[in-house]
Amino acid sequence: MIRRCLCAVAIVIAWLVILGWSARLAWNTPPFPHDRLTLDANAFHVVMGAGVEDGNALRVGSVGDDGNALQTISLDHVKAADFPILRYHFDGFPQTLEVSLVFRRADKPADVQAVTIPWAGNGWTSLDLRTIPTWTGEIVELGFAEYATPQLVPPSIAFHPFRFDSAELWSPSWRGGLAALYTSWFGYTPWALLSVSALGAAVATAETPALMPSLVCGVFLSLLLAAVLLRWPRRTWIGASAVAALGLWITLDIGWLADLHAKHDLTENLYAGKSWQDRERLVPDQETAQAAEQIKTFLSTQPSQRILVASDANYTMLRLSYLLLPLNVAPMSPTLGAAGNVTLPEDCLFVLYENSHWNYDAASGALIADNRTIPVTPLFETGDLHLYRLRSATR
C-alpha cells in the first residue's frame, strides 16, 4: 500500500514537472499572480469599426471600411517583463474572425506591433506573451484587432457583432502559465493553407512546447516510476506500455477529432444551405474573383489571346490566374524571365492587379520593370485592376 501511495505521489510530481516545464514555469513561481492589471473593455477606444459601451464591456457592432475592427487602450509604461500573461474575455466572438494583439512600446512609439493570437472563443483565453519576441521594454498602448480570417473566410460575410468584456495582464504564476498552456494545446485553430502540409499552431503560441512530446514524456515517466516502485515484472511492463501507447493514441485522436469538428463548424457556418452558385462566389478572396470576372467579361468577345498576370502577392497572382481559366494565362514575371529576350507575340495581354512592380509610363506608353520596357496600349482600368495590350513586337 505504501509503495502504491509513493508511486501515485511520484507520478503526480512527474506530471507537475512536465507541465511546469512545458509552461516554462520555475519551481518557485507563485501559484497565483501577485499583480493583475485589469483592463475593462469600456476603457478601450474604438479606433476602427464601431462599438458602444455595455456596462464594463464594449459591444462591437461593425468593422471599418477596410474590414478591420480595432480597440486600443493607453497604458502607463507597463513593464512587459512584469506581465508575461495576457488574458482576454470575449462573448459571442464569431468563428469567422481572427484576432490580433496590437501594442506600442515606449522605445518605438511610432511602430505598431501586431501579432495574431489564439481565437477568442467564449470565456477567458490566455496567452503567454513570452512567446512574442517583441513583447519587451515598456508598453504604452495595447489593443485588439479583429478581421476576417485571411485566405479562409469571405470578407463579405465574416463579421457578426460580439462583445468584448475585459482583458487582464498577469504577473507570472502557475495558474496563468497553465491556462496559457491549455489555450496553446487545446485552443481552436482554423483551417489554413498550411493545413495540408502540417497541422499545429501557426500563431504566437507556436513556440510553446507541443502537446505530443509532453504527453509522451509524461506517460513514459509514469510507466518507469510504476515499474520501479511497484517492481513490475518485464511482462507487466510491456503490457502496460502497450496499453498506455494505445490509450495515448486514442487520447490524441480524440483531441484531433474535436479540433477537426471545430474546424468543420466554420465550413458549415459559411456554406451550408447555400447553392453551389452562391458558394462559388463565397471565396476568401472575393475581390480577386470580381477582378477575374471583370476581365472575363471584357474579353468575352475577343479572340483567344495570351494573358500575362502580375500582382505583388504570389497568392493573388496565382489565384487570379486560376479564376481566369479557361483564358490562356501565365504568371508575368516568371514567364518573361524564362523567355529571356525573345520577341513577345502580338496577341499578348497584360493584367496588373494589386501590383506595384510593373509601372505604366503614360508618356512612353510602356510597362516598365526589371530593366524591361514593354510598349502597351491601355484597354481597361478599374481600381487596382489594369489591362493592357502589347502595342507591337518587342525585345
Place this chain on the structure above:
Amino acid sequence: MSLFLAWFLPVVAGTASWLIVNPRRTAGWLSAAFGHGIVFGMLITAAATSLFARNDTQHAMRSAGSALAIFAALASIVAWRRMRAVPIDSVEPIRAVRTNRVVSFFLAIAFVSIAWRLWIALREILLRPTFPWDAWDAWAVKSKAWFMLGHYVPFVAMKDWIATSGPDSFTGVAWSYPSTLGWIQVWFASAAGGWVEPIVNLPWFALWIGLLFAHYGQWRALGLSVTRARVAIYLFASLPLITVHVALAGYADLWVAAVFGFAVLAWMRWLRERDRGQLFVFVCCVLLLPLLKLEGAVWLLLFAIVAVFAALRRPWRKYVALACAALLLIGLALGKLILPLLTLGWVHVAPHTIEVPVLGPLAIAWHSGAFGGTLRTLFEQPNWNLLWWVAPVIVVARWRELRDQESLRLLACLLVICIAFLMFLFLFTDAARFAESFTAINRLVMHVVPALITMLALLLRDAVLPEFPGTAPASDPRSNPA
C-alpha cells in the same frame, strides 16, 4: 443519374479488373476487391477519358462513358468466369483470437469515430470551393482549362509558351505535372454538367474509402486476424494528415500514398504466395506512380532496385549489392552518376549538386535548420499522431520477426531506402526550406506511411498480447470472407 453512372462505371470496371487478376476468395477478398476497385476504377476512368474524350471534354461521360461501360461489362464477365473456376481457399491458416466484448465495444467506438471523420470530410468536400493552394494552383489547372474549353490543349514550358508556341498551348507553374488526376476531374465535371468543384473533388473521398478497404482486405489475406486488421485500420484512419488530405481535397499525395501502399501489399503477397495476379498488380501500381506525381518516378526507381534485389538468388545478392554500391560511389566521386527517372528524364548526381530535369540544379549541403523542422514535423506536430514514436519501438520489439521473415526484411529495406532518400532530400539539398517551413516534407512522408503501417501491422501479426477473460481460439477464418 449521370452522377450515379459516373461512380458506378468506375467502381464496376475497377472491381472487375481486380477480380480478373485476383479471382481467389481468400480472407478479406471482398474488401480488397472493393477497395482496389474504387481506386483502380478511377484510374481506368482517367485513361478512358484521356483517350476518348479529348475532343469533347464537356461530354466525357458520353464519349468515354460508352467505352468504359463496355470495358466494365466485359471485365465483369471475365471476372465471374475466372472466379467460378477457382475454389474458395485460404492462403495460410490464421492464428486468431475471438474478439471479446470489451474489445468489440472499443472497436465499435473506433469505427463510429471513423464514420464521423468520413462524414466531416465528405461535408467539407461537398460544401467548400477548392481550398488548398496546390489544388487550384497546380492540380486543377489543366482539368479546369480542358473542361471549360471543351477540348484538350497541351501545357508547355513558359519559355516555349511565350516564345514559340501558338496561342492554343497553355502554360502554368505546374505545366509538367502528370495529367492523370486531371482526367479524373474532367470525368466528374462532365457528370456534374459544369465545373462544380465539390463534385470534381469527390474522388478524394472515394480514394480514402478505397485505401482503407483495400488495406483491410490485403492485411487479412496476409494473415492478420479480424481484430488486429480492424485495430490497424482504426490507427490508419486516425492519422490526422490523411484526413486533412481528404477533407481539403485536391492534392496528389494521397493518391501516391495509396498506390505506393497497394504496391507494397501486392508485393508482400507475391513474396509470400507467389501469386502472379499480385505480381501483376504490383507492377501496375509501381508503373503508375510517376503518372500521378513527379516524385513517383523516384519511388519507381527505388521499388525497382529493391524488387530486382529481391528477385536475385540469395548468394548473388551480396555481390550485386556491393557492386552497385561501388558503382554508385565511383560515379558520385567522378561526378558522372546518372540515374534514369521515368517522366523526369536523366538525373545527374555530382558530389555537390544534383541536376534534375524540370526542377533544375539542387546544391548538396547540410541544412541544420531542416533537421529541427524534420524532428518537429514527425515527433511534435499532430500530423501523424504517435506513428513516428511508435514505429521504432515496434521494430526493435519485433526485431526477431523482422530478421526471420524475408518479405518483412525486404519491405523494411525498401522503407529504409525511401526514408533515407527523403532525409537526404530535406536535410542535404535546397529542398531543406520545405522542411524548415513544414510545407512539403509531410506530404512526401505521407507517400510511405501506408506501407509503414503495413510493415508494423505485419510485425505485430503474431505478437502475443495480454489475454482478456473470455478469449477463445477463433473459428476457421476461411469461412469468413470479410
